[in-house]
Amino acid sequence: xxxxxxxxxxxxxxxxxxxxxxxxxxxxxxxxxxxxxxxxxxxxxxxxxxxxxxxxxxxxxxxxxxxxxxxxxxxxxxxxxxxxxxxxxxxxxxxxxxxxxxxxxxxxxxxxxxxxxxxxxxxxxxxxxxxxxxxxxxxxxxxxxxxxxxxxxxxxxxxxxxxxxxxxxxxxxxxxxxxxxxxxxxxxxxxxxxxxxxxxxxxxxxxxxxxxxxxxxxxxxxxxxxxxxxxxxxxxxxxxxxxxxxxxxxxxxxxxxxxxxxxxxxxxxxxxxxxxxxxxxxxxxxxxxxxxxxxxxxxxxxxxxxxxxxxxxxxxxxxxxxxxxxxxxxxxxxxxxxxxxxxxxxxxxxxxxxxxxxxxxxxxxxxxxxxxxxxxxxxxxxxxxxxxxxxxxxxxxxxxxxxxxxxxxx
Ligand SMILES: Nc1nc2c(c(=O)[nH]1)N[C@H]1C(S)=C(S)[C@@H](COP(=O)(O)OP(=O)(O)OC[C@H]3O[C@@H](n4cnc5c(N)ncnc54)[C@H](O)[C@@H]3O)O[C@H]1N2
Ligand code: MOO
Numbered sequence: 115x116x117x118x119x120x121x122x123x124x125x126x127x128x129x130x131x132x133x134x135x136x137x138x139x140x141x142x143x144x145x146x147x148x149x150x151x152x153x154x155x156x157x158x159x160x161x162x163x164x165x166x167x168x169x170x171x172x173x174x175x176x177x178x179x180x181x182x183x184x185x186x187x188x189x190x191x192x193x194x195x196x197x198x199x200x201x202x203x204x205x206x207x208x209x210x211x212x213x214x215x216x217x218x219x220x221x222x223x224x225x226x227x228x229x230x231x232x233x234x235x236x237x238x239x240x241x242x243x244x245x246x247x248x249x250x251x252x253x254x255x256x257x258x259x260x261x262x263x264x265x266x267x268x269x270x271x272x273x274x275x276x277x278x279x280x281x282x283x284x285x286x287x288x289x290x291x292x293x294x295x296x297x298x299x300x301x302x303x304x305x306x307x308x309x310x311x312x313x314x315x316x317x318x319x320x321x322x323x324x325x326x327x328x329x330x331x332x333x334x335x336x337x338x339x340x341x342x343x344x345x346x347x348x349x350x351x352x353x354x355x356x357x358x359x360x361x362x363x364x365x366x367x368x369x370x371x372x373x374x375x376x377x378x379x380x381x382x383x384x385x386x387x388x389x390x391x392x393x394x395x396x397x398x399x400x401x402x403x404x405x406x407x408x409x410x411x412x413x414x415x416x417x418x419x420x421x422x423x424x425x426x427x428x429x430x431x432x433x434x435x436x437x438x439x440x441x442x443x444x445x446x447x448x449x450x451x452x453x454x455x456x457x458x459x460x461x462x463x464x465x466x467x468x469x470x471x472x473x474x475x476x477x478x479x480x481x482x483x484x485x486x487x488x489x490x491x492x493x494x495x496x497x498x499x500x501x502x503x504x505x506x507x508x509x510x511x512x513x514x515x516x517x518x519x520x521x522x523x524x
Pocket of ligand 1: 190312313314329330331332333334355378380381382383384387405406407408422423424425427428444491
């Protein structure tokens with residue numbers, strides 16, 4: 115190890131290295147394909163008013179409010195019914211004073227009509243799906259003010275007004291608003307593309323058959339999922355054996371294709387530390403934390419590279435501590451803030467290394483956490499049972515039950 119640093123120093127160095135990820139290019143994407151979770155790059159302005167035209171809010175009768183001004187349950191007003199208007203292409207005939215037309219929800223309100231009487235407030239009670247041209251008159255049992263149940267143009271959004279703000283993380287309701295405005299393409303930020311390179315001759319994919327001495331690759335799928343959850347894109351996922359030339363080739367390919375390269379494994383003190391061998395231009399350091407001690411950062415073929423340790427818990431914790439918020443920020447997602455919690459039981463900790471113990475809420479309302487599993491960096495099942503990382507400062511060797519701690523939500 116060339117140097118020893120603390121967690122905050124390494125976090126700052128990573129943030130500086132990855133500062134270029136903050137300014138994302140943009141691209142246009144069809145709302146029919148993959149805009150969910152993408153970040154809108156520009157304000158979207160309504161090209162038309164919404165609603166586009168006056169239309170009915172109810173199934174009922176379009177009338178002039180003055181014509182039903184005296185209507186009540188005991189004093190129905192009878193109006194001749196001049197026809198039907200459905201939510202369908204075309205423009206209805208103007209309404210003659212002293213008449214009504216049957217109108218359906220969303221249908222254009224005829225010129226001259228200024229209110230809609232819901233069918234329930236008439237002698238018809240319901241149209242019941244029946245298209246009955248023989249209805250020639252209606253008894254209106256309740257008065258309505260001008261404007262009632264009429265949706266005015268622009269009452270949702272005026273033409274030229276902002277309907278979606280830049281920075282919005284697009285969800286289904288945003289797609290609905292864009293589509294309703296006749297906007298089929300949105301300008302979104304290009305997500306950060308991350309290459310994930312698992313190193314280790316012992317690795318086989320999770321759907322492969324491990325032979326003697328082999329294990330399934332947990333880090334590749336875990337980090338790919340973590341990148342996506344943080345708003346990034348997995349541009350490449352590679353598994354390379356412990357041969358420095360092959361690792362180097364893989365890393366150069368990764369750098370050519372992606373904005374940032376993340377490796378796992380091959381960075382500690384063993385006889386086959388291939389990432390160290392393959393990346394002479396990278397700074398390898400020992401960060402005073404556990405898990406996640408051996409770290410490296412630098413550039414390969416011009417692209418930033420972070421080298422995480424191979425133990426699966428170490429790799430995941432490294433992502434949470436060093437990369438998660440940077441990717442989230444690039445994707446306009448809020449950071450995952452550490453929160454205060456209270457220990458449910460006493461905890462011991464070795465001096466000199468900040469511990470990020472796996473923890474689980476035992477009483478989330480009272481913010482009480484308990485440690486799950488041991489400190490071993492291979493304990494993937496314990497990590498899967500955890501909700502948080504419990505942050506024990508480097509100088510602390512023991513914490514009593516009830517002690518206040520900071521936890522990092524997973
Ligand atoms: N003598 C020393 N030995 C070790 C030290 C040390 O300081 N001195 N540090 C230990 C710590 S801490 C860690 S963390 C690991 C880091 O090792 P590497 O980054 O070199 O990783 P590997 O040796 O390649 O693998 C470690 C461990 O993790 C398993 N592994 C690797 N990749 C994957 C993967 N994609 N999926 C699942 N499991 C993986 C690998 O099989 C090993 O068991 O070094 C300690 N040793
Ligand atoms: O620092 Mo290693 O990452 O403990 O297991």
